[in-house]
Amino acid sequence: MSERTEDGEGPATGPASPRLVLAAGTTATAAVDGLSAAGADPDLRAHTPSADAEILEYGRPVRAPVVPVSPSGCPTPAVVTRAVRDLLGFETAVVDAGLAKPTAAPTVDVGARPGRDVRESEAVSNAAAVFEEGRAFGRGVPDDEVLLGETIPGGTTTALGVLAALGERETVSSSLPDNPVERKRAVVDEGLAESGLSRGGAAGDPVLAIERMGDPVQAVLAGIAVGCLEAGTDVTLAGGTQLAAVAALVRHDGREDPLELATTVYVAEDESVALDGLAADLDLSVTVTDPGFDGRDHPVFDGYAAGEAKEGVGMGGSLAVASDYGLPNRRIRERVLARYRRLLDSPGE
């Protein structure tokens, strides 16, 4: 990753490089029972991406009426990413990738709308337009390098959906400790049938795969990734299997550029996920980070150690940047605790 420069002649990328571009959106697929842990209550789940964007930008929810913390006390990975941002000051851009609820976070408009249930015939009706808007944004962003992250409840199921539509290895992670993978497969099978697609039926056509079996976050991120690569901007996919699905979309668009996937040890070591195999299929170099949350005897860390949440909101990517800058894990953990305490103090509006 790029070195920080502050002189007048070096890359003028601001106080720390790279920039984190976060696509925040929703899909009705999240309302399918038993698929997601992102937001404890299904009614409140639709607020989670809006709240995650606010935590990244302000440190806590502002307009969103939820604090994304699981019943066991495990907070959204947005808290970890924000903690790293506190310490490094990297810049961000949140893209509205189909938010369903208001957010006080500043967002870039690329015309995305909330996604439909993948079991319907069309999941993202304007996938082509959103992909092209994302691509134009990616071509225009002047940074030398970007991290691409996501927040979308139900996103591992839509990741499985596009992998199936593209004919790639069908493996995904989960925000739940026990991955409900059979439930996801049943949803994807139903979606393929309803969409009139066979497995691999959208090979070479990433927009079709998203339109029929994906979500608007994928349309945004695949478009931005392709636009960045066209402009010579380095791309790091900051996340787990959802970002690997974005990589698959980029590969099926014909881009053979080097792509890095930076994710957490919680995804990489999950035995229900064959991340190495998928990464090899897609020619991704994988960076795995471990923030040392094990054995800390505190709810903020125990959940992650037990396999909750695992990844999201660019957590793995921001930890990889922290490692590049030589930031000790101890300082990150202290900052995560400080952010967590403030999060519990803030009920939103």
Add this chain to the structure above:
Amino acid sequence: MSERTEDGEGPATGPASPRLVLAAGTTATAAVDGLSAAGADPDLRAHTPSADAEILEYGRPVRAPVVPVSPSGCPTPAVVTRAVRDLLGFETAVVDAGLAKPTAAPTVDVGARPGRDVRESEAVSNAAAVFEEGRAFGRGVPDDEVLLGETIPGGTTTALGVLAALGERETVSSSLPDNPVERKRAVVDEGLAESGLSRGGAAGDPVLAIERMGDPVQAVLAGIAVGCLEAGTDVTLAGGTQLAAVAALVRHDGREDPLELATTVYVAEDESVALDGLAADLDLSVTVTDPGFDGRDHPVFDGYAAGEAKEGVGMGGSLAVASDYGLPNRRIRERVLARYRRLLDSPGE
């Protein structure tokens, strides 16, 4: 202003405090001949706030098809603010205060729309709703302190408009070296007549003053300022007479809290502007910054030294923060030059 803290217990405000909240919007008043220098060509002027927001967020225009540099080579003050941001890494939030053209900058939505010509009966038809949305945003922002800045071509005329409607001292600055103040007064007189308002006719009613004689940026900033003060957040008005007009709106809402106005020497020393008198009327403490642009023999600095642009996009406020952090003017000037060179290399899309 707040000290930077990085420990786990101090104010968790990120890498540098305060946050700059930029309201970016438009008013049809800018199309009146001879009022504004913000954007050399009237047709392109409507793009200036979109471009300024992009320069603040990315360092250069991304989606906006303009580079806001005057015919003499004097760049938008956004370049100065961005240069300081490069060096200090303070956080930002751009609020869409009625943008007329697309921007790739992330923006907060408070329901603002482009303002109409103040010579019409209603200049900002939804002023009350926008003020309340801004107020809710200001109450929610968790920072200890915010800087409020603006970018809106034609904004000194609408500043004169609300000062007249409120019955305050009618003095404003200009982005032109020779302030076309008689032209502005004629526009304001016409607007008051068309609005059925006498001078001082909106005293004690800031929303009425904005609705009849103002612009959407004022509705956003006055609302945010009031909300911040209600929540105990310190407010620094980062700008010249346009921000003094916002202060007048806050005072006419009944708020007597301490308010700081941080502006540049180019506004403060302009003999056509009675800033000290207006500040005294409104009980503002004024901080004046001088970045030492005089006698540098370079177009980027000569324009400011000759009275072009003068202020905007939070320039005076960001220079005041730089001074608080002990950042030498020499480093700011070097960084401005580096940013300027990159700006001229980037024609946008």
